[in-house]
Amino acid sequence: MLLGTNGSGKSTLLRLLAGLLQPQSGEIQVKQPIGFVFQNPDHQLVMPTVGADVAFGLVAERLPPQAVRQRVEEALLAVNLLALQRRPIYALSGGQKQRVAIAGAIARHCEVLLLDEPTALLDPDSQLDLVAQVQKLVKSRGLTALWVTHRLGELDYCDGAFLLDKGCVVDQGDPARLKQRIMQVEDLSGAAPT
Template sequence: MPILRNCELRVPEGQLWMLLGPNGSGKSTLLKILAGLLNPTCGTVYVDRPKSFVFQNPDHQIVMPTVEADVAFGLGKFNLTAEEVQNRVSKALDSVGMSRYLKRPVQTLSGGQKQRVAIAGALAESCKVLLLDELTTFLDEKDQVGVIKAVKNSVATEQVAALWVTHRLDELKYADGAFCMEDGRIVMQMDGSSIANFLRNR
């Protein structure tokens, strides 16, 4: 029996869209297929490249001892000068509000700050599609808001299309649109005005 069926979605550049649904509805599976971490058994997947995936737990993604070194880590696969690397790192950290932590050891950061460093690492690679898997699951309320606002700011600034998997309805107020999943299908799509009406009527 297939996990996903007839899933079609489009996220415009410069916008943050949420992917909602109950546990087991297929949200994370769909996100990992879009990221290339899982291969579908049939069908066609097309994602504008380059794309980046940010894990639920930043400790699964951060590998270097300092903020600067970690954001620069993924740039080793590109043929960049030291100046170009430095410029990309600075721009990415600025977009998520972490510029003043450039030299900080990663182990001294809060969970939300680590998550923003992971997002900066993705942006430094000049990704055009950002795939985010329940980033606020392990964070306190203050860090939750900080991470969402950092993503919202960087998506608009860098003209990135971002898809954020969540089960928290209160995070919808930060979204430009949303898709709802049930039993492996996209069953509803909401634009900004539809989300506003939905939240008012909760």
């Protein structure tokens, strides 16, 4: 997980990793393909139904229809949404929409999943469901997930954490220790922990 105050460079780092921004100097090495999950799923789901949206990401791969169907079903099964394959996107909850976005990445057989505050618009229950879901995918499919969050409770689900400040990593390692450090700073500044 990637933490840091507003403007510390978290989204910029994810965009660089995803190739949406080009670095002015230096070199970035990252496994391909990459999946990107935005804070607001309405900014990335483009097709009318769940199944069509997951299939849409496969268009560039020019697979035969049977292979597309198989990839879509496998991906929806992985995020527990197979039963909703024909459901219109507008009829989904926020958490379900985020899982459709993740299924899109799984269908493309992504090695790396970048998630930029994917729980920011979710209620607390859906929030922890989504974190647990990604944790399960990391364990079962060997995915690497890099997750940006402001919610310290989500740190309990990650294997390691980085703290950014002004574009630099200022601390990294054990999530419990980082959580403690950030909570102390928030206590001193009077900010409410999230």
